[in-house]
Amino acid sequence: MKTNLPLSFNRRSFIKTSTLAGGGMLIGFNLFQACKPEVAPPIDISQLNFNDFNAFIKIADNGMVTIFSPNPEIGQGVKTAMPMLIAEELDVSWDKVHVVQGALDTKNFTRQVAGGSQSLRHGWEPLRQTGATARQMLINAAAVIWKVDPKECKTANGVITNSNGDMLGYGEVVKEAAALEVPENITLKEPKDFKIIGQDISNVDIDKIITGKPLYGMDYKEEGMAYASVLRPPAFGKKLIDFDDTAAKAITGVYDIIKFGDKIAVLAKDTWTAMKAKKALKANWEIDSKLESTEDHDRILTDLLNGEAFETLREDGDVKKAFIEADEVIERIYESPFLPHNCMEPMNFFADVTPEKVRLVGPIQTPAGTARRVADLLERAPEDVSVEMTRMGGGFGRRLYGDFALEVAEISKIAQKPVKLVYSREDDMTAGVYRPSIKYKIGVSIKDRKITGYHLKEASVNSNMYGLIPNFFPAGAIENYQVDVASYQSNISTGAWRAPYTNFLSFAEQSFFDELAEILEIDKIQLRLDLLQKVKGTTDDRIEYSPERLENVIKVAVDKSGWGSKNEGVFQGFSAYYCHNTHVAEVADVVLENEIPVVKKITCVVDCGIVVNPLGAKNQIEGGVIDGVGHAMYGNFSFNNGTPQDQNFNSYRLIRINETPIVETHFIESDIAPTGLGEPTLPPAGAAVANAIKAAKGIRVYKQPFIENMNNKAP
Amino acid sequence: MPIYKLKINGQSHSVEADPDTPLLWVLRDHLNMVGTKFGCGIGQCGACTVHVDGSATRSCLLVMSVVENMEITTIEGLSDDASHPVQQAWKEIDVPQCGYCQSGQIMSAAAFLIQNKNPNREEIRDAMSGNICRCASYNRIEKAVEVAADKMS
Numbered sequence: 001m002k003t004n005l006p007l008s009f010n011r012r013s014f015i016k017t018s019t020l021a022g023g024g025m026l027i028g029f030n031l032f033q034a035c036k037p038e039v040a041p042p043i044d045i046s047q048l049n050f051n052d053f054n055a056f057i058k059i060a061d062n063g064m065v066t067i068f069s070p071n072p073e074i075g076q077g078v079k080t081a082m083p084m085l086i087a088e089e090l091d092v093s094w095d096k097v098h099v100v101q102g103a104l105d106t107k108n109f110t111r112q113v114a115g116g117s118q119s120l121r122h123g124w125e126p127l128r129q130t131g132a133t134a135r136q137m138l139i140n141a142a143a144v145i146w147k148v149d150p151k152e153c154k155t156a157n158g159v160i161t162n163s164n165g166d167m168l169g170y171g172e173v174v175k176e177a178a179a180l181e182v183p184e185n186i187t188l189k190e191p192k193d194f195k196i197i198g199q200d201i202s203n204v205d206i207d208k209i210i211t212g213k214p215l216y217g218m219d220y221k222e223e224g225m226a227y228a229s230v231l232r233p234p235a236f237g238k239k240l241i242d243f244d245d246t247a248a249k250a251i252t253g254v255y256d257i258i259k260f261g262d263k264i265a266v267l268a269k270d271t272w273t274a275m276k277a278k279k280a281l282k283a284n285w286e287i288d289s290k291l292e293s294t295e296d297h298d299r300i301l302t303d304l305l306n307g308e309a310f311e312t313l314r315e316d317g318d319v320k321k322a323f324i325e326a327d328e329v330i331e332r333i334y335e336s337p338f339l340p341h342n343c344m345e346p347m348n349f350f351a352d353v354t355p356e357k358v359r360l361v362g363p364i365q366t367p368a369g370t371a372r373r374v375a376d377l378l379e380r381a382p383e384d385v386s387v388e389m390t391r392m393g394g395g396f397g398r399r400l401y402g403d404f405a406l407e408v409a410e411i412s413k414i415a416q417k418p419v420k421l422v423y424s425r426e427d428d429m430t431a432g433v434y435r436p437s438i439k440y441k442i443g444v445s446i447k448d449r450k451i452t453g454y455h456l457k458e459a460s461v462n463s464n465m466y467g468l469i470p471n472f473f474p475a476g477a478i479e480n481y482q483v484d485v486a487s488y489q490s491n492i493s494t495g496a497w498r499a500p501y502t503n504f505l506s507f508a509e510q511s512f513f514d515e516l517a518e519i520l521e522i523d524k525i526q527l528r529l530d531l532l533q534k535v536k537g538t539t540d541d542r543i544e545y546s547p548e549r550l551e552n553v554i555k556v557a558v559d560k561s562g563w564g565s566k567n568e569g570v571f572q573g574f575s576a577y578y579c580h581n582t583h584v585a586e587v588a589d590v591v592l593e594n595e596i597p598v599v600k601k602i603t604c605v606v607d608c609g610i611v612v613n614p615l616g617a618k619n620q621i622e623g624g625v626i627d628g629v630g631h632a633m634y635g636n637f638s639f640n641n642g643t644p645q646d647q648n649f650n651s652y653r654l655i656r657i658n659e660t661p662i663v664e665t666h667f668i669e670s671d672i673a674p675t676g677l678g679e680p681t682l683p684p685a686g687a688a689v690a691n692a693i694k695a696a697k698g699i700r701v702y703k704q705p706f707i708e709n710m711n712n713k714a715p
Numbered sequence: 716m717p718i719y720k721l722k723i724n725g726q727s728h729s730v731e732a733d734p735d736t737p738l739l740w741v742l743r744d745h746l747n748m749v750g751t752k753f754g755c756g757i758g759q760c761g762a763c764t765v766h767v768d769g770s771a772t773r774s775c776l777l778v779m780s781v782v783e784n785m786e787i788t789t790i791e792g793l794s795d796d797a798s799h800p801v802q803q804a805w806k807e808i809d810v811p812q813c814g815y816c817q818s819g820q821i822m823s824a825a826a827f828l829i830q831n832k833n834p835n836r837e838e839i840r841d842a843m844s845g846n847i848c849r850c851a852s853y854n855r856i857e858k859a860v861e862v863a864a865d866k867m868s
Contacts, residue, residue: 212789344760
């Protein structure tokens, strides 16, 4: 298994210090690339900028520690967990640590840390190194004052002591420490000595959230800005001919109507007026390219699956030969619809485009890339463009795409004023970047009751699977193994959606193995464990997962879920999956109420390495599992002649609290560096539920959403 | 444009707005009380929940022409210092993920617990089913309402 951990880390080039004019020490550091030799952190705390450093640690002369980080927070808890890593090695108590989102005048986030499941994994080593280096500098300063060897000094809770019984708080030595050389060869703590890592720490923004303080892009406002609402083509494949804005302009509070491309923006004094005036626009549209419908996609993907136009992403042995020589070939097809992201906070962004600069503020997962695209669009120098991030009301992949930031930049440029663009829910759902519709065909060849070949074929709208995924389970477990993909280019925009590429693949694969065990009359757990034995000791370094870790989560899930020993009327389904570097097994408990399957509980066993913040981690796990159950049960998004058929929550169904299973989480104890948690518990949930529905009703579900397909027979 | 006199969190406000303007946008854009969130605009998600004369109400559907003289409470006025038992429970259980829907969830829970002081799990699930949490912090919402009920009894 690959570890993919950051390479060697040279403290000197990553860390710089200064003495603050108002007292205290400021440490500037970079996570993934060296600081420029000439740069130094400012001596005035109000002058923080994130051009030369990723983040700053201020140690005040009263010992309080403030971590300034521009990290994006989508809801996955990194704004809490990443500072915990610094505080651990700095050896301060968490109640002395304060976390501040990046300063408001940030200019350029070219070294911005991406959000999502990779943040902690990538920050694990460098963030701890930074904290440990700062601690060593404080010790060195105390040692100079005491005229002792630094090796005789110890720290605990922000206090340095030596063997003579002397004692100095961190705040008392910051001035001296800031003037010292940045030390090298720092030793990090052993996991057994962790005091903060592994503790339950509350979300650092909790007080602001529960009192309704401004935090999100939607809450951002500036003096003199206009609110904008945009009318976009009513269907993918249509473009604007002309429009009549007489009625819209007659509404009091409308400032301006601006055409840009095939869109029309209404600028007004407030959001409501802008949205109301947009509805008063009368636009004429014409067909620009094909108008696609869900039935078209269904037919096209089926033809692709049955055709020959595949690209092979991985090929072991000879699948074709295995299938010809088989006693039996078993094939099943699995189907999924498009899915919108539906972040609770609709897309929105602020822009102020002036001849001097381009200033953007809002919720975005990709500030650097978005700044570049805006610079290209407006034909401006990259250094003219700044992107400031707010807290995000959900992301799920949608805020990787900066389309809304480009829109508002263009509007602000034309209007020559600061503009805040707000999507209505209808705008958000119909101008999406959707999880594409996908079909899988999985086939295995059976010879002498053994699995001899495995052939996975994917047909998707636009594109889905990429090169890494074919190296997930069951790669390496079956001698003849092949993964093929084919796609159809649509004019409907598609992209990453929580647990991209695997959110549906896991359902197909783990449903298939469940059914295969039934056909072969093998125990469902044993089938998976037998396959994993063949991967142990593999020399294939492309294999992404660890057979030992996957085996372990499976065994623990069997134990913790009471697998096979449930009361009458409770039906269980099993699923195990590896993705985002994390191994997960889930068991769904389903009961029938009026013959309808109801998911009561999901037991979820997770190996994500060291758990940094169990309180936050469990929240991610519960959310991922319920999200997976909800979308598998209810998620459905269709098109008719290019027009999305759902536009709001009156018809689009998201899981609600009264439909929610209780999630019971178990972590595998580990000394291994932490891996992703925002995504990997979602993919296995669908198959666990589908397999439980099979146990309960005897009906196997091959198509999502389950609620509409629980009575279907095999296709 | 007419002027409306609103009573929000015990204070009087005069707001000039069209009669069809929903309270949600008056709170957010005119009065700078942005704790009340916009989620769907059609009363389906609960992110904009406020109390009107003590009842949980979707402020996106409540227009100026009917809201005058009613007692309105928003998340900003639920307590002065986050001391309301529901806020305390939310903090204790560490409910939020992205947090965007949570002021609406808290307002729904606070109104519900006045009606039902000792709810069981099914009653909690039923009462909170009008509020969507896209991050699905539902297990914790359920638990936090129970904890809040204990604090209030």
